[in-house]
Amino acid sequence: MAELAALEVPGVREANRKRGDDHGVNLAALRAVARRLKTQQDLARDLWSTGDTAARLLALLISRPAAFEASELDAMLRQGREPKVHDWLVNYVVKKSPxxxxxxxxxxxxxxxxxxxxxxxxxxxxxxxxxxxxxxxxxxxxxxxxxxxxxxxxxxxxxxxxxxxxxxxxxxxxxxxxxxxxxxxxxxxxxxxxxxxxxxxxxxxxxxxxxxxx
CATH class of the missing domain: 1.25.40 (Serine Threonine Protein Phosphatase 5, Tetratricopeptide repeat)
Structure with missing residues (x-):
């Protein structure tokens, strides 16, 4: 979480706020963190449970789509209503789910x-x-x-x-x-x-x- 906080870029949070998102993270840097971590389903669940938008975005990048039950994905969709979280959840996880x-x-x-x-x-x-x-x-x-x-x-x-x-x-x-x-x-x-x-x-x-x- 400290590492994610350090990725915040001045002005980005305000720009995202106008689009309905509530994070100020540089997404290219966030993806670099995900590449380093690779797939870690347990960590993904822990990051999601924080409720922090940047943590949830990272969680989606390191999760294993097939590991989620339908009820879990349904709950996640209803929890993660920020546009970027919603978009990544649907496109990176749900579309690849059985x-x-x-x-x-x-x-x-x-x-x-x-x-x-x-x-x-x-x-x-x-x-x-x-x-x-x-x-x-x-x-x-x-x-x-x-x-x-x-x-x-x-x-x-x-x-x-x-x-x-x-x-x-x-x-x-x-x-x-x-x-x-x-x-x-x-x-x-x-x-x-x-x-x-x-x-x-x-x-x-x-x-x-x-x-x-x-």
Whole structure:
């Protein structure tokens, strides 16, 4: 914990606070610590139990995803609500867990929008990598009905699923674009030059164009 405290960089905590995070750690330095420690599941659990955001981020980097039970991952998601912790937990641990599909189904239907957003993030992963068995038209219908009024984090996750369907599944591309145009979610999101807009119709068209070499 003392080593993690020493990694804090002046000004970073305030910048992160504006994004909903509560740490001031240099993440490149944090990753270097993780590389030195390598996988240590018991230490990961101890670090997570401190409740400290930097410690939890390090815990996720040195944990063994398959070692967590589904109930443990569910509890961790509900505890670690800071955006960076949430993102790393889902992407570095849950997606690699044998319980990912079980949690995807449970979380997508959860009334807590932060938990539901994790379910939609896992759904996006399946749309891209393991779409067999997914009801893509039903997903599009749910997005069409619910995305506009969803809280920010959930809306962002649903929008990602919408874009991924349009990008990876040509048979649903026109409908995905039409839904995005009708809802207008993130249409005016400020996007830096040379970056892809998160507005689904623009996002879909840009990635499809790149893949086709146009």
């Amino acid at each position: 319980h990912a599909e079980q949690l995807r189904l449970a979380w997508t239907a959860d009334p807590d929008p932060v938990v539901a957003s994790a379910g939609w993030a896992l759904t996006t992963e399946r749309v891209a990598k393991k779409p067999v068995g997914l009801d893509l038209p039903a997903l599009l219908s749910t997005i069409e009905a619910e995305m506009s009024d969803a809280p920010d984090r959930l809306q962002w996750a649903m929008n990602h699923t919408l874009a991924q369907i349009g990008i990876d599944h040509p048979e649903h591309r026109d409908r995905a674009i039409a839904i995005g145009e009708r809802l207008g979610v993130l249409k005016d999101y400020p996007t830096p030059p040379n970056c892809t807009s998160p507005y689904a119709p623009a996002w879909i068209k840009e990635i499809v164009s790149r893949r086709s070499g146009a």
